[in-house]
Amino acid sequence: MNRKIKYFLIGLFTVAVAVAFMVLPGTAKTDVSGIVKKLDNKSAYEASYKEGNAKVEFVLRKLMNIYHNDGEEAAIRFATRNRLELENGRIAVEVEIKSTASYNTSRFNHTGMPSTGDEGMEQAMMMVKNRVEQLGGIVEKTYNHYFQGKADIGTLDRLAELPEISVVRSPVRFFTQAIISEGVADTKAGSIQSLTAYRNNTPVKVCIIDGGFQNYSQLLGTELPSSVTVQSFTASGKVENGQVHGTAVAEIIHDMAPDAELYFAVISTTADLVEAVDWAISQKVDLISFSMGNYWGPLDGTGITNSLAVEAKAAGITWVCSAGNSGAEHWSGTFNDPDGNGWHNFSGSDEMFEFYVTAEESHYYGVSTILKWNDWGTWNESTWDYSGATQDYDLFLYILVDGEWYLVDSSENRQPGYKYPYEGIGYYEFDEDTFWGVKIFKKNATQNVKFDMYIPTFTYGTLEYSTPEGSLTSPADSPNIISVGAIDAIQNTYHYYSSQGPTADGRIKPDICAPSGVSCSDYTYGSRSQGYGFYGTSASCPHMTGAIALLKSKTPFTTNEIVQILYGRAIDMGVAGADSKYGRGRLNMAKD
Amino acid sequence: MKKTMVFSLFLVVMFAVSGLWAGENLQGKSFRLGIGAGYATFSDDQFDGSVLVGLKITYPLANALRVELAGAYTSSKITANVDGYSGGKLKVMPIQLSLQYCFTAGNLNPYIGAGCGYYLNDLSLDGLTGWENMGFEITEEVKNKFGFHFGGGIEFKLKSNLIFFIDVRYCVVKIPGTYTITDTVTGIEQSGDIEKDLNPLMFGAGISIGL
Numbered sequence: 001m002n003r004k005i006k007y008f009l010i011g012l013f014t015v016a017v018a019v020a021f022m023v024l025p026g027t028a029k030t031d032v033s034g035i036v037k038k039l040d041n042k043s044a045y046e047a048s049y050k051e052g053n054a055k056v057e058f059v060l061r062k063l064m065n066i067y068h069n070d071g072e073e074a075a076i077r078f079a080t081r082n083r084l085e086l087e088n089g090r091i092a093v094e095v096e097i098k099s100t101a102s103y104n105t106s107r108f109n110h111t112g113m114p115s116t117g118d119e120g121m122e123q124a125m126m127m128v129k130n131r132v133e134q135l136g137g138i139v140e141k142t143y144n145h146y147f148q149g150k151a152d153i154g155t156l157d158r159l160a161e162l163p164e165i166s167v168v169r170s171p172v173r174f175f176t177q178a179i180i181s182e183g184v185a186d187t188k189a190g191s192i193q194s195l196t197a198y199r200n201n202t203p204v205k206v207c208i209i210d211g212g213f214q215n216y217s218q219l220l221g222t223e224l225p226s227s228v229t230v231q232s233f234t235a236s237g238k239v240e241n242g243q244v245h246g247t248a249v250a251e252i253i254h255d256m257a258p259d260a261e262l263y264f265a266v267i268s269t270t271a272d273l274v275e276a277v278d279w280a281i282s283q284k285v286d287l288i289s290f291s292m293g294n295y296w297g298p299l300d301g302t303g304i305t306n307s308l309a310v311e312a313k314a315a316g317i318t319w320v321c322s323a324g325n326s327g328a329e330h331w332s333g334t335f336n337d338p339d340g341n342g343w344h345n346f347s348g349s350d351e352m353f354e355f356y357v358t359a360e361e362s363h364y365y366g367v368s369t370i371l372k373w374n375d376w377g378t379w380n381e382s383t384w385d386y387s388g389a390t391q392d393y394d395l396f397l398y399i400l401v402d403g404e405w406y407l408v409d410s411s412e413n414r415q416p417g418y419k420y421p422y423e424g425i426g427y428y429e430f431d432e433d434t435f436w437g438v439k440i441f442k443k444n445a446t447q448n449v450k451f452d453m454y455i456p457t458f459t460y461g462t463l464e465y466s467t468p469e470g471s472l473t474s475p476a477d478s479p480n481i482i483s484v485g486a487i488d489a490i491q492n493t494y495h496y497y498s499s500q501g502p503t504a505d506g507r508i509k510p511d512i513c514a515p516s517g518v519s520c521s522d523y524t525y526g527s528r529s530q531g532y533g534f535y536g537t538s539a540s541c542p543h544m545t546g547a548i549a550l551l552k553s554k555t556p557f558t559t560n561e562i563v564q565i566l567y568g569r570a571i572d573m574g575v576a577g578a579d580s581k582y583g584r585g586r587l588n589m590a591k592d
Numbered sequence: 593m594k595k596t597m598v599f600s601l602f603l604v605v606m607f608a609v610s611g612l613w614a615g616e617n618l619q620g621k622s623f624r625l626g627i628g629a630g631y632a633t634f635s636d637d638q639f640d641g642s643v644l645v646g647l648k649i650t651y652p653l654a655n656a657l658r659v660e661l662a663g664a665y666t667s668s669k670i671t672a673n674v675d676g677y678s679g680g681k682l683k684v685m686p687i688q689l690s691l692q693y694c695f696t697a698g699n700l701n702p703y704i705g706a707g708c709g710y711y712l713n714d715l716s717l718d719g720l721t722g723w724e725n726m727g728f729e730i731t732e733e734v735k736n737k738f739g740f741h742f743g744g745g746i747e748f749k750l751k752s753n754l755i756f757f758i759d760v761r762y763c764v765v766k767i768p769g770t771y772t773i774t775d776t777v778t779g780i781e782q783s784g785d786i787e788k789d790l791n792p793l794m795f796g797a798g799i800s801i802g803l
Contacts, residue, residue: 188726195722198730199771199784555728555773557782568778569727591727591777 053160054417057169059084059424060156063091067153075153081366081427084170085235090137090150092235094271095159096167096385097124097145121145124164131162140235141271144304144384148271166385167419171269174292176211176245176538181255182489182528183515183543188590189256189550197554204549205285207263207317208250208542209276210292212243215523216250216264223251223521225262229283232266233275239266248524248534249291249542256546259553267292270304277308281315286552286559288312289545290321290481291538293473295370295454296422298386300504302379305475313480318559320545322537323485323510324473324499329456332467335393335440335448344440344451346465352398352405353438355455356462359431366427368456369438371395371411373449374504375421388419391445395423398437399430405437412443421449468500469580472510477503482511482563484540487573487586489515490528494573494581498537501580508580512570514543514587547589624650626757628798632666632684635791639682642668646796650692660690660705664794670717680717682734684790686763687712688741699749705761706742711790713737713767729774732786739765739790747800758797765790 052061059082067075076086085092128147129139135158137151148171151159160168184190213230217240220226228250230239250262263283265276280288297303309319331353336345343351357367377387392415397408411423440451452470455463476483476499486498495516501509516539519527526532544566551562570585571592578584626648633641646664653659663685670680690707715734723730743761750756767788774781 191726195726198723198728198773199786555782556771556784557773557775557780561780561782565775565778565780568775568780589726591725 053157053168054414055160055165055167056156057167057418058411058413060091060093060168060170064153064156081429083366083427085150086153087150089153091153091156092171093137093149093151093156093168094171094269095128095132095147095149095151095165096169097121097128097147097164098166128162128164131159135159141275143271143274146271146384148269169418169420171271172294172296173268174211174270174273174294176243176292181252181515181518181520181534181539181543183252183518183539184255186489186492186515187256187543187547187587189547192550192554192589193258195554199556200552200554202553203259203261204257204287204553205261205263205283206253206257206287206289206545206549207265207276207280207283207285208246208253208289209265209267209273209280210243210246210249210290211268212239212241212266213246213250213264214240214242214244216240216247218523219247219251219521223523224254225258225260228262228264230264230266231276231279233272233279234266234268239264241266244524245291245538248520249289249538251520251524252518252534252539252542253289253546253549256543257549257553260546260549273305274308277312280317281312284315285317287545287549288317288319289542290319290475291536291541293322293324293476295372295424295452295473297474297477298372298374298376298504299452299470299472299474299477301477301479301507302381302386303474303478304384306478306480307381307384309475309478309480316559318548318563319478319481320541320548321476321478321481321483322473322541323476323483323501324471325486325497325536325538326454326456326471326473326499327468327495327497328466329454329463329497330467330471330499331453331455331463331465332451332470333465334450335442335445337442337448342442344442350464351439353453353455354400354435354464355437355457356433356435356459357430357457358433358459361457361459362429365456366429367397367436368424368426368428369395369397370454371423371438371440371451372453373421373451375415375447375449377419386419389415389421391415391421391447391449392443393421393423393445393449393451394441394443395425396439396441397425397428398439399428400435400437401432408436415444470502470504471499472501472503473499476509477501477507479507482544483509483583484537484544484587485510485513485581485583486516486535486537486540487513487582489518492586495535498540508578508583510537510580510583512544512567512583512587513573513585514540514547516540518543544587547587551589622652623803624755624800625803626650626755626798626800628757628759628796630759630794630796632668632792632794634668634789634793636789638670639668639788639790640671642666644794644796646798648800650800656694656696658692658694658703660688660692660707662686662688662690664688664796666792680715682788683714683716684792685712686710686739686741686765686792688761688763690741701747701749701755702744703747704742704744706740708738708740709763709765711737711739711763711765711767713790715769723773727776729776730771732769732771734767734769734786734788737765737767739763743794750799753802755800755802756797757800759795761794763790763792763794765792 079086135155139149375389394412396410398405486495520534525534567584572585573582644666648662650660668682686709688709690705692703692705694703713734741763745759747755747757769786772783
């Protein structure tokens with residue numbers, strides 16, 4: 001044999017063996033050291049960062065601990081994974097000032113201090129603002145008795161020591177409810193569009209509040225009106241910020257109501273939303289379309305967004321929002337511990353709530369979980385806060401690797417020191433399809449509370465236990481907002497992910513269902529016929545907004561009358577009459 | 593509305609008959625009865641121009657002054673418009689009382705005049721099928737209204753007792769009304785006031801005879 005060929009064959013064999021070792025299943029255990037800590041018992045996982053100031057949110061205390069012990073790079077990695085905004089050693093925070101009984105909320109001064117009408121509160125606000133700045137932080141905006149800004153990571157505990165401060169946490173953010181609309185034909189909007197306006201020919205102004213409007217400028221005059229009014233309220237100030245979600249929403253509204261004048265407002269946090277609603281009021285818009293939501297609040301119709309909706313309503317604005325896409329990712333139940341070991345039993349002796357996540361999903365979305373319970377206390381409409389939790393429960397996330405459960409992370413806010421009955425863990429990635437698990441521990445509680453848990457998995461039927469009822473996201477529970485669930489635009493069937501009511505105080509929500517799974521331009525989500533399209537209650541919301549805008553632009557009916565007309569024309573689905581799965585039924589603009 | 597129009601026509605005819613009777617009892621002065629036809633245009637372009645027919649009676653008050661009572665009828669077709677309907681009819685019957693000044697010169701008698709009138713109106717819409725198909729019922733009603741007019745004309749003496757005349761007059765009148773749109777599914781209705789600028793410009797010609 002030729003010597004060269006011989007060496008070549010030996011080399012080839014060596015490579016083949018190496019590849020075989022890499023791709024064939026072996027007996028070596030998967031390396032999980034990068035993301036998990038083995039947990040044999042709970043006390044073994046106690047760490048120093050659990051001792052810090054309880055007023056600081058658990059995830060921020062953990063960040064501080066990592067920053068102090070492992071350095072800035074580790075802190076940045078942790079912040080990135082948890083989707084915390086960390087830049088130049090400063091972390092995005094929201095600081096809540098302790099409210100006083102005499103506090104008056106004649107509010108809003110977005111550039112400086114809020115005008116509260118209460119000298120004591122104004123002094124407290126000024127003191128906190130000075131303290132934030134002394135500690136190297138920045139106050140970006142204020143609303144009611146909240147600050148939003150950035151604080152030096154290492155100073156959060158010192159900041160929270162100030163007695164005027166009630167809570168230091170990461171800002172509550174809204175997320176977009178994941179994504180020519182077939183809905184125009186499905187809702188019979190096309191038939192109304194072809195009619196000459198009767199006794200009204202006034203353009204309707206629609207404000208779309210969303211996370212971003214990427215590529216909108218390329219669609220002006222085609223898929224969108226020739227001009228739109230835009231404003232960003234986020235820290236970046238960008239309207240085209242990489243997110244196409246808002247652009248797709250606008251496409252649907254334009255499809256439904258071609259003559260509507262569109263206003264785009266970009267937001268991320270609650271403070272941004274406060275500003276956006278003020279802006280919408282100043283622009284004298286008729287409708288707000290809000291395909292966003294979050295898990296914050298007790299879902300009983302109270303909360304900051306509901307208060308904003310009341311303000312918008314007083315200004316003549318009708319607010320439409322998506323019901324949420326949590327129908328298949330929600331579990332609800334009351335704490336149950338028959339063996340008295342502190343861990344919640346989801347069923348029988350089962351203390352581990354299992355769910356399956358593919359590697360692809362974990363990399364794309366990140367594995368996360370949210371737990372909250374019915375312990376928010378009393379809502380104060382004046383100070384925009386809750387009296388606070390009294391029961392302390394904690395949340396633990398596990399992963400199943402090689403048949404063994406490993407603790408990945410925990411969320412252990414210390415209620416009532418931390419006033420919100422809320423725990424959250426995220427966002428983890430793993431290179432294998434596997435089961436993950438969640439456990440709930442009764443840390444310091446005298447009552448067996450009712451939990452709501454959200455585990456965004458994006459694959460239907462992967463949760464061990466699922467409760468579609470009560471899976472709304474905020475603000476779909478607001479009595480002052482029209483919430484819209486999802487119906488397939490072609491099949492006219494319920495979409496499994498569409499969040500359901502009732503609200504925590506027993507009201508029927510969503511109010512109505514509208515098409516989802518519709519085609520958009522290639523600049524956003526693409527055509528359904530080509531396997532793409534815009535799915536989710538995010539797509540349903542603008543169909544309802546557009547239907548209202550269309551009738552409002554062509555008839556003399558008031559907006560409230562139009563809403564009632566659309567409710568009356570909705571095609572009933574499910575059990576007879578309105579229900580918390582379909583609301584009044586499927587949006588339909590024709591007579592039947 | 594139909595009853596009102598019939599009654600008004602009856603009044604005009606009765607006035608003419610009474611004029612015949614009165615003419616026999618007045619010396620040197622006589623009623624003249626005229627009949628004519630013409631064309632009317634409207635300032636609101638949703639109303640098409642339309643043919644009109646009319647009847648008038650004049651009575652001299654002094655050498656150059658006379659009083660005229662006239663009645664007319666026209667039915668205007670409604671064209672598609674921004675108010676949402678694609679067709680219909682507006683029937684208008686003005687009853688006008690005028691004071692006229694005559695510039696008599698031989699067989700020609702130019703005149704000018706002005707006065708006021710009562711406009712009997714009826715609106716019927718037949719082009720709302722689009723909204724009706726979508727489950728919305730729409731009704732509109734217009735009311736009768738007073739208005740003013742001015743104009744002039746010229747009379748040609750054809751025979752001792754027969755005159756040919758042409759007449760032009762501009763009428764200032766806005767007719768009020770109401771609309772109602774009802775969602776037939778829920779029964780929710782919305783109504784409001786409407787006002788249509790009629791302002792007809794009427795051209796007419798005809799003959800009159802002395803009584």
